[in-house]
Structure formats: C-alpha cells, structure tokens
Amino acid sequence: MPSTTSERTIDVLKRVFSRYGLPQIMVTDNGSQFTSSEFKEFVDKNGIVHKRSAPYHPSTNGQAERFVQTLKQALRAARSDGGSPQAQLDRFLLAYRNARHAVTGEAPAVLFMKRQLRIRLDNLRPNVERRYADRLHQQAQYRDKHSSVDKLRKFAVGDSVLVRDYVGKHKWVPGVIVDREGPLMYKVQVQSGIWRRHQLLPRLENEVELDQNESRQDFGSDIPVQSRSVPESSPSRLGEITSSQDCHIETVQGDSVSQDLPVVSEDVVVDREKPQELRRSQRKRKAPDRLNL
Incomplete structure (x- = not known):
C-alpha cells in the first residue's frame, strides 16, 4: 500500500x-x-x-x-x-x-x-481422471466403428422406423421419428399416438407389412426375415423321379430346416413301362411309454 x-x-x-x-x-x-x-x-x-x-x-x-x-x-x-x-x-x-x-x-x-x-x-504425474476420460473416449470410438447394433440404432428426426409394440398382436409396427431425447431414446409417431422407445429398427422401402407370422429375436439380431421359396417342379417332371438319385434341399423360412427330398435329374432316361417300387422304412417302432396316473 x-x-x-x-x-x-x-x-x-x-x-x-x-x-x-x-x-x-x-x-x-x-x-x-x-x-x-x-x-x-x-x-x-x-x-x-x-x-x-x-x-x-x-x-x-x-x-x-x-x-x-x-x-x-x-x-x-x-x-x-x-x-x-x-x-x-x-x-x-x-x-x-x-x-x-x-x-x-x-x-x-x-x-x-x-x-x-x-x-x-503435475504434468509429470499420472492423471487418473484424464486417463479414465481418454479410455472412455477410445471405447466409444471402437464401439462406433465395430458395433453393428449401434450403427443400426442411429436415426434422425423424420426417419421411418419399426417400433416395438408390447401390447398389440404385432411385435413391430411402422412409425416416424419426431424427436430425439437421448443417444438411443426417441419419440416415434405411430398410428395410435406418440411412443417413447429405445428399441427401433430401420424400415426398408420395399418391406412388406408385418402381419405375417415372422418371428424376430432380441434386438440386435432383430432383422426382417426374408423367405426364399423353392420352385415347384412341374407334374411332368415329377413322373421322371427315380429311386436311384436323391439330394438335400434347404428351405429357408426363419430358421434353416433341412429336408431329404428327391431331386429331378435331367440326364436319366426313365422307363415308363416299368412300375416303380415303393420303399418302406425298416425302422422298428416302439410304443410310447405314457405316465398312467
């Protein structure tokens, strides 16, 4: 002073x-x-x-x-x-x-x-808080780069999505995002009003209405199931099926199911006059054991 x-x-x-x-x-x-x-x-x-x-x-x-x-x-x-x-x-x-x-x-x-x-x-001393923040940032970058679930969940206002319905007869209903409340929380406009949901799926342009009995598993593997149909053989070709050629055909509908079905061979000349022999199963069948109360 x-x-x-x-x-x-x-x-x-x-x-x-x-x-x-x-x-x-x-x-x-x-x-x-x-x-x-x-x-x-x-x-x-x-x-x-x-x-x-x-x-x-x-x-x-x-x-x-x-x-x-x-x-x-x-x-x-x-x-x-x-x-x-x-x-x-x-x-x-x-x-x-x-x-x-x-x-x-x-x-x-x-x-x-x-x-x-x-x-x-202090610049020479280990900073625990900074190290923790850097580690969280690295984990977030790795998750954004390698996680398919997070890529699937990124939406913007106005996107058409599929919303999880917990009370209706359909598990997923179409809607439009009207607001984003958090990193993974959205407000979606559906036919019955506005829902707040965490589980969303992108709605494909050529996707059919979900009134079929298509099962979807947990979110992350909940991707619309596309069925592949096996072309039906014509009746004229069915008559040329022989007992010497068999094949394995897969029909994909939800889960893979293998069935042993006969295959049509175009190189086989069938003798139509010779009757075909029916093959029977030789497996011995046992009667089921039932619990008699």
Missing part, C-alpha cells in the same frame, strides 16, 4: 472480506492505524474480535512475523531469476501455498480451498 492510514487499511480489508468473508479474530501489532478509533469502530460493527500484540514483543504474533521473514528470504533468492518483483512474488506465493505446512501437515491451499493447486510439476 502507498500509505498505511486507518482509512486506507480499512479499504483494503473491505476488499479482502468481500472475497473471503469476515473473520472471527484478527491479530495485529500496535501500529497507529490499528489503534485508532476509526479502526475500532470498523471491527466492532463487523463483529470481529481484535487482538493486539504486546508492545516491543513481536513474537506475540509469531505466525505473521515468521511469514514476513520467509517472504524476505525468498525475494532475495529470486533476484537471480530475473523478472519483475510482482512476478517473483507470484511465483513464491504459488509455491508456498501449495507446500505442506510443518504444523498442520496440509498445504494452506488445501485447508483454505479444499483442493491442491495445479502446478507445472
């Missing part, structure tokens, strides 16, 4: 109290600015207990005197570092407030602000 009058001292204390609040006890020396009636009126109005040290006995306020001595030593040592006196003072205060006190065992910043001040030395 350029001057140490009572008025100037009170102005500085008001600025400090506006940031950190009013103290309960204030310990000072016997300077004229602290013994004036103006200063006494100031501390009484704010409910502060003012204690003054004994005359010519500075050790009464030993904590303040010890800090003044430490500050002077640090400023003398900082002359070789260069820079303005204010820059030297700022560097010292940052180091002092972040250092652990010998009496309390904690740094002044931790006692005052409940956290450790970050300094350049």
Whole structure:
C-alpha cells in the first residue's frame, strides 16, 4: 500500500472480506492505524474480535512475523531469476501455498480451498481422471466403428422406423421419428399416438407389412426375415423321379430346416413301362411309454 492510514487499511480489508468473508479474530501489532478509533469502530460493527500484540514483543504474533521473514528470504533468492518483483512474488506465493505446512501437515491451499493447486510439476504425474476420460473416449470410438447394433440404432428426426409394440398382436409396427431425447431414446409417431422407445429398427422401402407370422429375436439380431421359396417342379417332371438319385434341399423360412427330398435329374432316361417300387422304412417302432396316473 502507498500509505498505511486507518482509512486506507480499512479499504483494503473491505476488499479482502468481500472475497473471503469476515473473520472471527484478527491479530495485529500496535501500529497507529490499528489503534485508532476509526479502526475500532470498523471491527466492532463487523463483529470481529481484535487482538493486539504486546508492545516491543513481536513474537506475540509469531505466525505473521515468521511469514514476513520467509517472504524476505525468498525475494532475495529470486533476484537471480530475473523478472519483475510482482512476478517473483507470484511465483513464491504459488509455491508456498501449495507446500505442506510443518504444523498442520496440509498445504494452506488445501485447508483454505479444499483442493491442491495445479502446478507445472503435475504434468509429470499420472492423471487418473484424464486417463479414465481418454479410455472412455477410445471405447466409444471402437464401439462406433465395430458395433453393428449401434450403427443400426442411429436415426434422425423424420426417419421411418419399426417400433416395438408390447401390447398389440404385432411385435413391430411402422412409425416416424419426431424427436430425439437421448443417444438411443426417441419419440416415434405411430398410428395410435406418440411412443417413447429405445428399441427401433430401420424400415426398408420395399418391406412388406408385418402381419405375417415372422418371428424376430432380441434386438440386435432383430432383422426382417426374408423367405426364399423353392420352385415347384412341374407334374411332368415329377413322373421322371427315380429311386436311384436323391439330394438335400434347404428351405429357408426363419430358421434353416433341412429336408431329404428327391431331386429331378435331367440326364436319366426313365422307363415308363416299368412300375416303380415303393420303399418302406425298416425302422422298428416302439410304443410310447405314457405316465398312467
């Protein structure tokens, strides 16, 4: 301060109290600015207990005197570092407030602000929070790149989708997205109103109405099932089926089902006059064991 009058001292204390609040006890020396009636009126109005040290006995306020001595030593040592006196003072205060006190065992910043001040030395220490955030970001990128389910679930407002119906006779009904409430939560306009759903499927342009008995499994493997029909053989070709050629035909309808059916061979010349022999199964059949109650 350029001057140490009572008025100037009170102005500085008001600025400090506006940031950190009013103290309960204030310990000072016997300077004229602290013994004036103006200063006494100031501390009484704010409910502060003012204690003054004994005359010519500075050790009464030993904590303040010890800090003044430490500050002077640090400023003398900082002359070789260069820079303005204010820059030297700022560097010292940052180091002092972040250092652990010998009496309390904690740094002044931790006692005052409940956290450790970050300094350049922290760049060499492992940051658990940053490592955790980076790991989550990497996992999200990997999931977006390799997960087919997440790619299937990304929709925009106005997209035509299939919505899971939990009460109707159809498991999936068509709808249009009207709003997005979260990463995977949507509002969908259907025929009966607006539904909030988490499970959605893209609706293909050439997809038929879901009034057929097509089963869909859990979401993620719930993809519309397309059936492949086996072309029927003409009656004229069925008469040329022989007992010497057989084949294995698969009919895909939902799940794969294998059936042993005869195949038509175009290279076989059939003797129509020779009657075909019927082949019977030689498996021995047993009567079922029933529980007679």
